[in-house]
Amino acid sequence: MPTDAVDAMRAEHIVKRFGALIALRDVSIHLEKGEVLGLIGDNGAGKSTLIKILNGFQQPDAGRLYLDGSEVRLKSVSHARSLGIDIVYQDLALVNELSVYHNMFLNRERVGPPPLLNNRVMKKLAREHLDDMGVNIPSVEVEVARLSGGQRQAIAVARAVYSKAKILLLDEPLAAMGAKEGAIILDLVRHLKAKGDVSIVMIAHNYAQVLEVCDRVNLLQHGTITLDKRADETSVVELTDLIVAEYRAARERPA
Amino acid sequence: MKQSVAARPNLWAAVVDAILRRREASILVVALALIFYFQTANNVFLSPENIATVAQYAAPWAIIAAGEVMLLICGEIDLSVGQVFALAPFIMNFAFQAGVPLVAGVVIALAASALVGLINGLVTVLLRVPSFVTTLGTLFLLNGFTLTITQGFPVQTPGSGAFSLILGHGTYAPILWAIGIMIAVQVVLTSTRWGLHTIATGGNQIGASESGVNIGRIKVGNFMLLSVLGGFAGILTAVRITSMDPLAGGTDVMFRAVAAAVIGGTALAGGSGTVAGAFLGALVLATIFDGFTLLGVSAFTFDMILGAAILLAMILNVYLARLRRVGK
Numbered sequence: 375m376p377t378d379a380v381d382a383m384r385a386e387h388i389v390k391r392f393g394a395l396i397a398l399r400d401v402s403i404h405l406e407k408g409e410v411l412g413l414i415g416d417n418g419a420g421k422s423t424l425i426k427i428l429n430g431f432q433q434p435d436a437g438r439l440y441l442d443g444s445e446v447r448l449k450s451v452s453h454a455r456s457l458g459i460d461i462v463y464q465d466l467a468l469v470n471e472l473s474v475y476h477n478m479f480l481n482r483e484r485v486g487p488p489p490l491l492n493n494r495v496m497k498k499l500a501r502e503h504l505d506d507m508g509v510n511i512p513s514v515e516v517e518v519a520r521l522s523g524g525q526r527q528a529i530a531v532a533r534a535v536y537s538k539a540k541i542l543l544l545d546e547p548l549a550a551m552g553a554k555e556g557a558i559i560l561d562l563v564r565h566l567k568a569k570g571d572v573s574i575v576m577i578a579h580n581y582a583q584v585l586e587v588c589d590r591v592n593l594l595q596h597g598t599i600t601l602d603k604r605a606d607e608t609s610v611v612e613l614t615d616l617i618v619a620e621y622r623a624a625r626e627r628p629a
Numbered sequence: 630m631k632q633s634v635a636a637r638p639n640l641w642a643a644v645v646d647a648i649l650r651r652r653e654a655s656i657l658v659v660a661l662a663l664i665f666y667f668q669t670a671n672n673v674f675l676s677p678e679n680i681a682t683v684a685q686y687a688a689p690w691a692i693i694a695a696g697e698v699m700l701l702i703c704g705e706i707d708l709s710v711g712q713v714f715a716l717a718p719f720i721m722n723f724a725f726q727a728g729v730p731l732v733a734g735v736v737i738a739l740a741a742s743a744l745v746g747l748i749n750g751l752v753t754v755l756l757r758v759p760s761f762v763t764t765l766g767t768l769f770l771l772n773g774f775t776l777t778i779t780q781g782f783p784v785q786t787p788g789s790g791a792f793s794l795i796l797g798h799g800t801y802a803p804i805l806w807a808i809g810i811m812i813a814v815q816v817v818l819t820s821t822r823w824g825l826h827t828i829a830t831g832g833n834q835i836g837a838s839e840s841g842v843n844i845g846r847i848k849v850g851n852f853m854l855l856s857v858l859g860g861f862a863g864i865l866t867a868v869r870i871t872s873m874d875p876l877a878g879g880t881d882v883m884f885r886a887v888a889a890a891v892i893g894g895t896a897l898a899g900g901s902g903t904v905a906g907a908f909l910g911a912l913v914l915a916t917i918f919d920g921f922t923l924l925g926v927s928a929f930t931f932d933m934i935l936g937a938a939i940l941l942a943m944i945l946n947v948y949l950a951r952l953r954r955v956g957k
Binding site: 469472480489 | 816820821822823825828829831832833835836839840841842900901
C-alpha cells in the first residue's frame with residue numbers, strides 16, 4: 375500500500391504461539407495517521423492477542439512493529455504508553471469512588487501550594503477538555519460510579535487522549551452497551567476523527583456500527599488478515615457472509 | 630403564610646437529604662442523640678469532669694482510627710497496632726534510661742513504630758501475604774517481644790513539667806492531639822496526591838497501577854503512618870496515666886479503633902472512608918462506654934452494646950450507600 379505519508383503504526387508478519395496453539399500465524403496491518411481502523415473477527419480469531427501485542431502487554435514470537443516509520447520493540451504496557459500507545463478496556467481503568475476530574479488527572483494531578491491539590495485548575499481543565507471532546511456530563515465533580523456505562527467509557531477515552539495518546543486501541547468499546555450508550559462512544563470516535571490528532575484501532579462485533587465510524591476495516595480469521603477494505607467499499611452483508619462461510623467451513627471440515 | 634407552609638417540608642427534606650448524603654452527618658446525629666440521652670438519664674454527663682473523661686477515652690481510639698481509616702481505604706487492615714501502642718512507651722523509656730533526652734526518646738519510639746509498619750507493609754506488598762494474616766503474625770510477635778523485654782512488669786513513665794503536660798498529662802492534651810491528627814489526616818486524605826492515590830488503590834487496584842500509581846508505596850506508607858499513630862497514642866496514654874503496662878492497648882484498643890472507623894462510615898472493602906467520621910465514631914464509643922458506666926451498666930453489657938452498634942452501623946452504611954447510588 376504505497377502512500378506518501380508514514381503510517382502511524384505498522385505491524386509486519388506478526389506471529390504469536392501459545393504452546394501448540396497458533397494465535398496469530400501471519401498478521402500484517404497498518405494504521406494511517408488520523409485514521410479509524412475497525413478490527414473485526416469471530417471469537418478466537420486472535421483479535422485480543424493482536425491488541426495485546428500492539429499495546430506491549432505481550433511480545434510477538436516473530437514480526438516487526440513500526441511507529442512513525444521506525445521500528446520499536448514494546449517491552450511493556452507502560453513502555454507502549456510512553457510512546458503514545460494507549461488502550462481503553464471499556465471503563466475498567468477508572469476509580470468509581472473518585473470524581474470525574476480526579477480520574478482524569480489520576481497520577482498527573484496539578485498541585486497548588488504543595489502539598490495540596492489544585493482542584494480548581496483540575497476541574498477547569500477537565501471541563502474544558504471534555505467540552506472540547508464533546509463529552510456531555512452534568513458535572514466533573516460527580517463520582518464516576520454515578521455515571522452511565524457510556525459516559526464512563528467516554529471519560530476513559532478522554533483521559534487517554536488527554537494523556538497525549540497518539541494511537542488509541544479501543545477494545546470492544548460497544549460491548550454490553552445499549553444503543554443510546556453506544557451512540558455516545560460513536561460520537562466521540564467521530565469527534566476524534568474530525569480533529570485528526572489520534573489514530574484509532576477499534577475492535578467491535580457490531581459491523582453496522584463499525585462501518586458507520588471507521589475509515590477502513592480489517593477482518594481477522596484464523597490468525598491472519600483475510601480482508602482489508604475501505605469501509606465504503608464493503609458492507610455488513612459481505613462481512614457477515616465471510617464470517618458465516620468460515621463457520622460453515624469449520625463445521626463441515628472432518629473432525 | 631402558604632408559602633412558608635409549603636416550603637417547610639422542602640426544607641426538612643433538604644436537611645434529611647443532606648444528612649443522608651454526608652457520611653459524617655449521620656454519625657454526628659447518633660453522637661448528639663446519645664449525649665442527649667445520657668444527659669437526661671444522668672445530669673452529670675455534661676459536667677466538665679465527665680466531658681474530660683469521655684475525651685480521654687476517645688482520644689487514643691480516635692488517633693489510631695485516623696490511621697486505620699487510611700489503611701482500610703487502600704484495602705488493607707492492621708491488627709497489630711494495639712501491640713505497637715504497648716511497645717512504644719517502653720522503647721521511649723529504654724532510650725531515656727540509656728541517657729537519651731526524653732523528647733529524642735519519643736522520636737526513637739516513633740521510628741521503631743514506623744519500622745513495624747514498614748515490616749507489615751513489605752511482607753504484605755512484596756510477599757503478597759494478606760494483611761490480616763501478616764498483622765496477626767506481628768500482633769503475637771510484638772506482644773511476646775514486649776513481654777520479654779519488660780519481663781511483664783509495668784514501669785513508671787518518666788518525664789515531668791511541660792513534657793508530660795503536652796504529651797498527655799494535661800487534661801485535654803490527648804483529645805487536642807486527636808483533633809489535630811484528625812484534621813491533618815483528613816486533609817491528607819481529601820486534598821493531597823497521597824490521599825487521592827490511597828482511594829484509587831483501594832477503589833481499583835489494577836486501574837490505579839495502570840495509571841502509574843505506585844500502589845505498593847501507598848500501602849507501605851499507610852501501614853507506617855498507622856503504626857506511628859499507634860505508637861504515639863501509646864505514649865500519650867502512658868504519660869497520661871503515668872505508668873506503662875506491657876499489657877496495655879492490645880487487641881482491645883485496636884478493635885475499638887477499627888470499630889470507630891467502621892461506625893464512622895469507612896468501608897472495610899476499601900475505596901472509601903472518612904477520618905472525621907472515624908473521630909465521631911470514637912466519640913460515640915467513648916460516650917456509650919462512659920454513659921453506661923455512669924448509669925451503672927457493667928462492662929460486659931458494654932461489649933454487647935458495642936457489638937450491636939457495629940452491626941447497626943454496618944447495616945445503615947450499606948443501606949445509605951444504596952440510597953446515595955440511587956439518589957442520582
